[in-house]
Amino acid sequence: MKITVKVDPDLCIGAASCVTIAPETFQLNEENKAWVLDHGTEPNGSTYERVLEVTEDEYENILLGAQSCPTLAIFIYDEAGTQLFPEM
Amino acid sequence: MRYVIIGGGITGTTAAEELRKIDADAEITIVSEEQHPLYSRVLLPHFIKEKIPRERVFLKKESWYEEKNIIWLRGERVEKLDPKNKFVQVTSGQEIEYDKLLIATGGDVRVIGQDVRGVSYFRTLDDADHIVQLLQERKSDAHGVVYGGGFIACEYINIFEKYGMPATVAFRGDHFWSAVLDDESGKLINDRILQGGFALIPRATDMALEGEKELEAVSFGDKRIPCSFLGVGIGMVRDDGWIREAGVEIEAGVRSNEFLETNVPDVFTAGDCAQFHDVIVDRPMFVGNWMNAMSQGRAVAKSMMGERTPFKLVSSYATNVLGLEIIFVGDAEKAAADEVIVRGSSAEGGVTQVFLRGGRVVGGTMVGRNADRTPITKLIQSRADIGNRAKSWENSANPIE
Numbered sequence: 291m292k293i294t295v296k297v298d299p300d301l302c303i304g305a306a307s308c309v310t311i312a313p314e315t316f317q318l319n320e321e322n323k324a325w326v327l328d329h330g331t332e333p334n335g336s337t338y339e340r341v342l343e344v345t346e347d348e349y350e351n352i353l354l355g356a357q358s359c360p361t362l363a364i365f366i367y368d369e370a371g372t373q374l375f376p377e378m
Numbered sequence: 379m380r381y382v383i384i385g386g387g388i389t390g391t392t393a394a395e396e397l398r399k400i401d402a403d404a405e406i407t408i409v410s411e412e413q414h415p416l417y418s419r420v421l422l423p424h425f426i427k428e429k430i431p432r433e434r435v436f437l438k439k440e441s442w443y444e445e446k447n448i449i450w451l452r453g454e455r456v457e458k459l460d461p462k463n464k465f466v467q468v469t470s471g472q473e474i475e476y477d478k479l480l481i482a483t484g485g486d487v488r489v490i491g492q493d494v495r496g497v498s499y500f501r502t503l504d505d506a507d508h509i510v511q512l513l514q515e516r517k518s519d520a521h522g523v524v525y526g527g528g529f530i531a532c533e534y535i536n537i538f539e540k541y542g543m544p545a546t547v548a549f550r551g552d553h554f555w556s557a558v559l560d561d562e563s564g565k566l567i568n569d570r571i572l573q574g575g576f577a578l579i580p581r582a583t584d585m586a587l588e589g590e591k592e593l594e595a596v597s598f599g600d601k602r603i604p605c606s607f608l609g610v611g612i613g614m615v616r617d618d619g620w621i622r623e624a625g626v627e628i629e630a631g632v633r634s635n636e637f638l639e640t641n642v643p644d645v646f647t648a649g650d651c652a653q654f655h656d657v658i659v660d661r662p663m664f665v666g667n668w669m670n671a672m673s674q675g676r677a678v679a680k681s682m683m684g685e686r687t688p689f690k691l692v693s694s695y696a697t698n699v700l701g702l703e704i705i706f707v708g709d710a711e712k713a714a715a716d717e718v719i720v721r722g723s724s725a726e727g728g729v730t731q732v733f734l735r736g737g738r739v740v741g742g743t744m745v746g747r748n749a750d751r752t753p754i755t756k757l758i759q760s761r762a763d764i765g766n767r768a769k770s771w772e773n774s775a776n777p778i779e
Binding site: 300 | 388418419420421424429430434437667668669672673691692693694696697698703705748749751752755
């Protein structure tokens with residue numbers, strides 16, 4: 291499945307729960323905010339938003355990472371742009 | 379199976395959610411002191427600073443508990459635990475029987491003796507609502523005082539900055555976290571607060587409040603500060619009489635092994651109130667951060683179900699004061715370290731302390747040096763023998779590896 295994962299750097303406080311749970315997708319930068327990675331790599335450089343092709347298991351883990359964020363700074367959208375998390 | 383969870387915060391609610399995932403038929407009860415469904419305390423500063431609307435702090439809807447068939451006893455505290463007959467008694471007198479019990483009560487704020495209008499604490503959503511109200515009602519010449527030198531004090535400073543409210547920051551040590559941070563790290567924080575236009579009163583003692591109904595001034599010895607808003611952040615206490623009386627071992631927190639089991643059969647503990655055996659740093663740890671609280675909620679549910687796996691996590695605290703990032707990772711207790719390596723300086727704009735024990739890295743503090751966080755975390759996690767490499771880290775140009 292294809293999803294878009296976005297970190298809002300204004301909400302992110304560097305609690306690093308996402309990095310602990312889903313290190314292939316999230317990594318802290320020097321500003322103590324989480325970049326979004328594509329399976330551990332950064333094609334086209336560092337970014338807070340990325341479209342990812344993921345398996346069901348990978349999606350579940352990224353969702354767990356997003357759910358664990360104490361400031362709900364991680365947003366996940368499906369291909370049609372519908373927000374999957376946080377639930378509206 | 380009857381699971382009773384004392385505490386409706388992130389630990390207790392996560393545990394309930396996990397238990398339900400594994401066991402569709404179990405009877406699960408959450409006893410919560412608060413009236414609100416689960417919300418994120420970490421989001422409260424964002425709410426006060428108007429980065430998000432109030433409804434965004436909630437992590438669960440009111441209907442969630444019923445949907446998950448979880449009994450949600452709100453506005454109740456436990457007054458008695460009888461581990462022999464396996465029941466707890468709550469404030470209203472109701473007795474609740476359990477097969478497995480989880481103590482996830484977090485902590486209460488330490489309060490000062492006096493209470494007049496204008497004195498505020500910052501732990502719960504109700505506290506946040508109170509702070510918002512005080513800010514809305516403040517007069518144009520209002521002055522604030524922050525009392526404390528830790529995480530909550532940082533939040534108050536950031537809030538006062540956002541609202542353009544002049545304030546004085548008073549704390550008991552020479553600098554913030556005086557038991558953990560070295561003087562250089564402390565100086566960085568003090569300097570940042572001063573640059574932000576705040577006044578500082580280090581070594582503040584003998585606090586006294588003036589004002590009959592409303593706060594008029596706060597004094598520390600002969601220093602008197604007229605003010606209408608006092609933000610207090612001087613640590614946590616715990617209402618643990620009922621836990622002690624039940625024979626559950628308590629030191630700094632409720633003691634548990636690496637499976638989050640207490641010394642009393644079928645009684646577990648997790649989150650901010652738990653002092654658990656940490657297998658990564660090889661000693662009991664008492665940790666009060668979100669990552670630990672949530673992860674332990676998940677782990678303890680498995681333990682309660684009989685799937686005993688040791689809890690393993692290098693958790694961290696991260697905050698900032700006026701944009702200066704402050705991070706604590708792992709076991710950053712000086713008294714428990716063999717050696718502390720310091721790199722950087724206040725002149726360089728960043729200081730890191732690396733805590734060593736038994737030839738391994740066990741913890742770190744970073745003030746204005748975020749880049750050291752990931753390598754330190756990885757070294758703690760790996761439990762690698764660092765040989766004599768640590769000395770080279772004193773040169774802040776050398777990487778930590």
